[in-house]
Amino acid sequence: MSNEKLTPRSENYSEWYNQVIQRAEMADYAPVRGCMVVRPYGWALWENIQHALDGMFKETGHVNAAFPLFIPMSFLEKEKEHVEGFSPELAVVTIGGGEKLEEPLVVRPTSETIIGYMYSKWIKSYRDLPLLINQWGNVVRWEMRTRLFLRTLEFYWQEGHTAHVSEQEAIEETLRMLEIYTRFATDYAAVPVIPGRKSSSEKFAGAINSYSIEAMMGDTKALQAGTSHMLGQNFAKAFDIQYLDPNNELQYCWTTSWGVSTRFIGAIIMTHGDDQGLIMPPKLAPIQVVIVPIYKNDEERARVMPVVENIRAELASLRVKVDDRSEVTPGFKFNDWEMRGVPLRLEIGPKDVEKGSVMAARRDIPGREGKSFLPQNDILHAVDELLAQIHDALFERAKTFRDSHIQEVNSYEDLVSAVEKGWAYAWWCGNGECEARVKEDTKATTRCIPMDQPEGSGECVVCGKPAHEKVYFARAY
RNA sequence: CGGGGUGUAGCGCAGUUGGCAGCGCACCGCGUUUGGGACGCGGGGGUCGGCGGUUCAAGUCCGCCCACCCCGACCA
Known part of the structure; x- marks a missing residue:
């Protein structure tokens, strides 16, 4: 909960970012430098991101699996560029069970190597291809400077790893996933992005080509919000990922990898947030609608609450929160939920009970302009409509801002x-x-x-x- | 690793010349409040970053250490 005004974005953007995350209870600093705790409200957003992406991965034929956190050091060393790129930021385990390990274990910074190793065991024939596996997990990269969500020592993400019979297929897969990321950013997060190819100095260590979606944050800095890599045969050769083609000839696979991380939460915060706090895109918002009942005494409360419960039931298909706290005033609740970025607030008081209405307040349009009366009849339809409008307005506003900069x-x-x-x-x-x-x-x-x-x-x-x-x-x- | 800064209640801070560790917010209880951040009264909460030294007496002075933040270097 928060009591003071946020530092305005124009005054100190970093300060605004840190404050809004902590006051909205998205995340907190962990006792270890550079690590964060993702709090329930932040994790709920991540779960919605996961759900949306996972659905798109499944639709395109991918399946989920889980690979180990520990990778033998020697695996990293098998791909030259890869080890050069990652060795400065590795966390390495040298002791296990009180004994010095024969071979140090790397805490995965990404899983190309260990998945490549497994793929070489699993792939024998062109009939085994394409192999399309995704994993949801965490990785560790020992970064010098960290920031909540944007760059932490440990972060959560998904990493897709695929193997194909031909270069052409691998390129298609790489671009297909880039397209999915673009669609996710646009259609779910209302974050406009520019899909493109990375220069060779910016590409992933070990890739032939890297692609990314780039978003502009509220301070005009760029944020890479997702990446997709065409790995060529680099990892296939390093890990002997080979198959027999229809002519009974041994061939190296072509592989790809692609990922979106909790960094995307930072993108959402910095794309949509304003000086009042967060603004959650309606489709991903942990709470899409908050209902604030208004009453002065028990008699009014007794009249208002049945209507509130009725509206809640009507909106059962949405993520709705009724804020019935008695210890804080409605005004406090308004500010509190605005800080947390709930896209739509419904106020229901004695006047609404009489008139058969509810007051709706849009988070994306502050003050009186964003308020309107909705009839209690067919409330679901009206709320759906408003949420869709908010999504579109957020996207348009972000795109206009970006293009003008x-x-x-x-x-x-x-x-x-x-x-x-x-x-x-x-x-x-x-x-x-x-x-x-x-x-x-x-x-x-x-x-x-x-x-x-x-x-x-x-x-x-x-x-x-x-x-x-x-x-x-x-x-x- | 270099430069700068900060460590006192959950958070933000004050603490004079060394002399009983405080304030605001948050938290708990009771009552009044409630359509844009309510108020009154009463409470709980401390290894003053750590260790050592000086002193009758250290949050305060001295030394060493640690942690965190900012800037730089670095960065899928």
Whole structure:
């Protein structure tokens, strides 16, 4: 519960972010540096995210399984880029049961290696392919600087790992999952994202190509909200994932991996939140509708509560909370649920009992403008309608904000100033040195080379050489 | 690992020249309140980050250590 006003976003965005998470009881700091406790309200949001994504994975033929937390150190070392990328951030177990281990065990930072090892045992024939497995779990990466949800030592995610007969199939899978992530962000979280390909310096350690969905946060910084990797035959060769093709010839598989983590919660917070607190996208909100009964005394309470219960029953298909606390005032409850981002609030008092109405207040439109009377008859239909409108309005608002903070630039000077205020969209030759120079000068990195590319070609915004792709540059979380 | 900062009740903080450890919020009880953050009265809650030193006496002075935060380096 909270009693004071939040730090406004414009004053100190990081402070606002930390406060809103703690006051809305999404998460708390754990006793170990960089670790967090996901509190029930935060976990409820994660469960809704899981449910939505999991449904889409199942629809596309994926199944869930669980692989071990511990990975033999030697596994990581089998793929050169992979070990180079991850070794600085590994947590390693060297003692078990009081005895020094013969081989150190890595706490998984991601599971390509151990899953690759298992796949090599399971895959014998082209008839075993494609193999489409997902796992929901936690991973550990020993990060230097951490932030709740965005970067913690331990985080929760899903990681899909697939094996295919051909490069073409693997590419299709990689892009299919990128598309699913895009749809999830748009249709469920109301977070507009740009799907695209990562530059080679930004790609996953061990991948041929990485793709991501990139979202703009309320301070205009970019956040990678999901990734999908085409791993080529790198892991297949490192772990001998081979099959016999119809001609009885031994072939290496083509593999992919893709993931979305609890970081996405950070994306939701920073995309929709305002100075009053969180704003939950209706489809993922742990509580979609909060009902606040209004009464002055027992007599009024006796008249109001049956109507409240009736409305609750009508809305049984939704996630509804009745806030019947007697120790706090309605005004306090309004602020309290606004902090937690409940998309729709219904107030039901003596006047509503008489008139057969309820007062509805939209979280996305503060104050009187967001309030309207709904008839008690057919309340479910009216509430569904409002929730759908809130979803659309949140998406549109975020998209308008994002688009108004992206600047198309043709000169290096414009690029430098653009990334101070938002994102820059520019031609890039693809050379890592140009990328590095931008990072050196501005801290902005290439976020992605969007799938949607304009016609024609241009000159690299950094070096002026011919460029055939446009890229987003931005400062990122 | 470098630079800076902070450690006193759950949270935010005050604590003078060394002299009984406090305030606000939160929490518990009772009563009055309740359509935009109510109020009164009464309560509970402390290894002052840790260890050592100086002193009749240390939250306060000295030394060492630890933790956390910010900036940097680093970063699927």
